[in-house]
Amino acid sequence: MAEAANRTETFTHKLRVAYFSMEIALENDIPTYSGGLGVLAGDSLRAAADIGVPMVAVTLVSRAGYFRQQIDPQGRQIEHPDDWDPARYATRLQATVALELEDRQVWVGGWLYVLSSLVDGGVPVLLLDTDLPVNDPRDRDITHHLYGGDETCRMKQEVVLGVGGIAMLQALGFKLMGYHMNEGHSAFLTLALLQRYAYPSEDLRPGESPYDLPRVRELCTFTTHTPVETSHDKFDYELVRRIYGDLLDPGTVKLLAGEDKLNMTRLALNLSEYVNGVAKRHAEVSRQMFPGYAVHAVTNGVHAATWTSTSIAKVYDQHVPGWCHEPELLSRADRIPDDMLWAAHQAAKQALVDTVRELTGVALNPDLPILGLARRMTAYKRADLLFTDLARLKSLAGDRPFQIVMAGKAHPKDAAGKQLIEVLHAHMRDLAGVIPMAFLPDYDMALALLMVSGSDVWLNTPLRPLEASGTSGMKAAFNGVPQLSVLDGWWVEGCLEGVTGWAVGDDSPTANGHDAVALYDKLGQVVLPLWHDDRPGWVAVMKGAISKNAAYFNSHRMMRRYATEAYLR
Numbered sequence: 283m284a285e286a287a288n289r290t291e292t293f294t295h296k297l298r299v300a301y302f303s304m305e306i307a308l309e310n311d312i313p314t315y316s317g318g319l320g321v322l323a324g325d326s327l328r329a330a331a332d333i334g335v336p337m338v339a340v341t342l343v344s345r346a347g348y349f350r351q352q353i354d355p356q357g358r359q360i361e362h363p364d365d366w367d368p369a370r371y372a373t374r375l376q377a378t379v380a381l382e383l384e385d386r387q388v389w390v391g392g393w394l395y396v397l398s399s400l401v402d403g404g405v406p407v408l409l410l411d412t413d414l415p416v417n418d419p420r421d422r423d424i425t426h427h428l429y430g431g432d433e434t435c436r437m438k439q440e441v442v443l444g445v446g447g448i449a450m451l452q453a454l455g456f457k458l459m460g461y462h463m464n465e466g467h468s469a470f471l472t473l474a475l476l477q478r479y480a481y482p483s484e485d486l487r488p489g490e491s492p493y494d495l496p497r498v499r500e501l502c503t504f505t506t507h508t509p510v511e512t513s514h515d516k517f518d519y520e521l522v523r524r525i526y527g528d529l530l531d532p533g534t535v536k537l538l539a540g541e542d543k544l545n546m547t548r549l550a551l552n553l554s555e556y557v558n559g560v561a562k563r564h565a566e567v568s569r570q571m572f573p574g575y576a577v578h579a580v581t582n583g584v585h586a587a588t589w590t591s592t593s594i595a596k597v598y599d600q601h602v603p604g605w606c607h608e609p610e611l612l613s614r615a616d617r618i619p620d621d622m623l624w625a626a627h628q629a630a631k632q633a634l635v636d637t638v639r640e641l642t643g644v645a646l647n648p649d650l651p652i653l654g655l656a657r658r659m660t661a662y663k664r665a666d667l668l669f670t671d672l673a674r675l676k677s678l679a680g681d682r683p684f685q686i687v688m689a690g691k692a693h694p695k696d697a698a699g700k701q702l703i704e705v706l707h708a709h710m711r712d713l714a715g716v717i718p719m720a721f722l723p724d725y726d727m728a729l730a731l732l733m734v735s736g737s738d739v740w741l742n743t744p745l746r747p748l749e750a751s752g753t754s755g756m757k758a759a760f761n762g763v764p765q766l767s768v769l770d771g772w773w774v775e776g777c778l779e780g781v782t783g784w785a786v787g788d789d790s791p792t793a794n795g796h797d798a799v800a801l802y803d804k805l806g807q808v809v810l811p812l813w814h815d816d817r818p819g820w821v822a823v824m825k826g827a828i829s830k831n832a833a834y835f836n837s838h839r840m841m842r843r844y845a846t847e848a849y850l851r
Contacts, residue, residue, distance in 0.1 A: 343368055505580075769786075
């Protein structure tokens with residue numbers, strides 16, 4: 283207890299921004315993340331630690347993790363718990379706070395994990411935990427499974443995150459200048475703030491709001507991450523009443539969160555002074571989805587040191603000193619000798635080839651190009667677009683051989699996503715002996731780094747305009763791997779045709795139906811000929827990806843934008 287108290291006290295002496303996220307990728311072996319949202323949160327906090335932005339993060343402990351993925355011989359995904367012991371990585375907090383859920387008192391404890399930095403002691407992360415002996419058995423597992431359980435469990439998790447997080451920060455003595463909601467999961471924190479900043483009833487005139495709405499808005503920043511309407515959490519008001527009780531004026535809540543259901547995104551939009559999307563295109567789409575709201579654009583970035591392979595980092599250290607702390611210096615990547623950059627890439631590629639053999643038994647040839655594709659397996663990501671016309675794909679491989687490495691998890695309740703993984707394995711069987719292919723199971727941060735650094739081309743083929751940002755291609759760019767992608771998300775900003783990579787199709791709303799043909803044309807006529815026939819030309823594109831994309835699409839730039847435009851406004 284004394285150790286935990288001493289550690290938290292080192293972070294409570296200065297004003298901080300409280301960053302709330304349902305998932306945060308702290309490190310590879312801590313399974314408190316499921317994909318892009320959590321990895322982005324981790325990169326944000328690592329960058330904040332690097333550049334000295336004073337923050338404290340709040341998330342759930344997720345003791346059972348997301349899940350470990352096994353693929354059976356038919357290509358079916360099997361989920362296993364991914365249990366971890368927070369005591370191995372974090373220090374138990376000295377404080378507990380109480381919430382009322384379903385008319386029961388639920389105690390919330392937690393753990394302190396520190397994202398270390400060379401600057402000012404790093405960023406503290408609070409991992410909230412309801413697995414306490416004092417709690418009813420029905421409540422001890424609220425914080426066990428990331429995105430687990432039914433709608434009731436999901437709402438309890440979000441109340442613990444938002445309301446419990448606000449209470450825990452106060453109990454620990456953190457001094458806060460504001461609150462940043464990374465997606466709508468934590469929007470219940472705004473209700474806790476409304477309660478904190480309620481006016482005395484005797485001061486109210488008839489018809490006046492009982493809450494200081496401008497004060498709450500002034501404190502809150504909201505980042506929305508998805509243009510997919512069904513992905514925004516909505517809860518029936520009867521469920522809200524049963525779990526959360528009548529703690530707030532129902533009329534005010536419905537005015538802020540929606541008349542029919544409590545829409546977490548609407549709640550966050552209405553109680554945040556600064557709202558942003560995660561790419562310029564995504565901000566445009568969000569303004570169309572939510573007319574009347576000012577949605578700014580802060581395009582995502584990735585953390586330089588985390589997502590650069592060891593072999594490439596050594597080259598940067600020699601020729602672009604300081605790149606790790608000032609990624610914009612990578613605009614000077616043209617000074618790197620071609621042969622040195624190529625040799626570093628080949629070392630990263632060999633590491634991927636070795637891992638593929640170890641995990642799948644598939645023997646890839648390091649002297650042939652590898653197309654990499656890894657992401658959350660769900661329908662709109664279109665991971666199967668490359669296999670639309672197998673005859674055309676075989677013809678391309680016959681002219682100029684290539685290999686394919688894939689990975690990705692489907693949410694346990696996403697039947698279409700699971701089916702997509704089976705379809706990909708069926709295509710692998712159909713193409714056996716023609717195109718070497720592998721699907722790496724249990725995609726995580728470690729596999730992601732191997733893939734974005736060891737592939738030669740990074741593929742991304744979502745349905746427009748459903749890719750809010752996408753960051754895997756940014757990670758590839760840090761390793762000199764160019765992207766071949768649909769013009770959506772960040773790639774609208776990052777694509778300089780033939781300089782940083784290549785576009786699949788055009789930027790028109792009707793292009794989705796023609797993307798497969800456009801993908802085959804670009805592969806067969808531009809990408810594969812360049813790789814096979816013009817090595818200096820290929821290395822020039824590698825350098826373009828580094829100097830034009832990695833130098834800009836990094837989390838240091840992103841967090842400076844948040845600091846100046848949102849936190850210090």
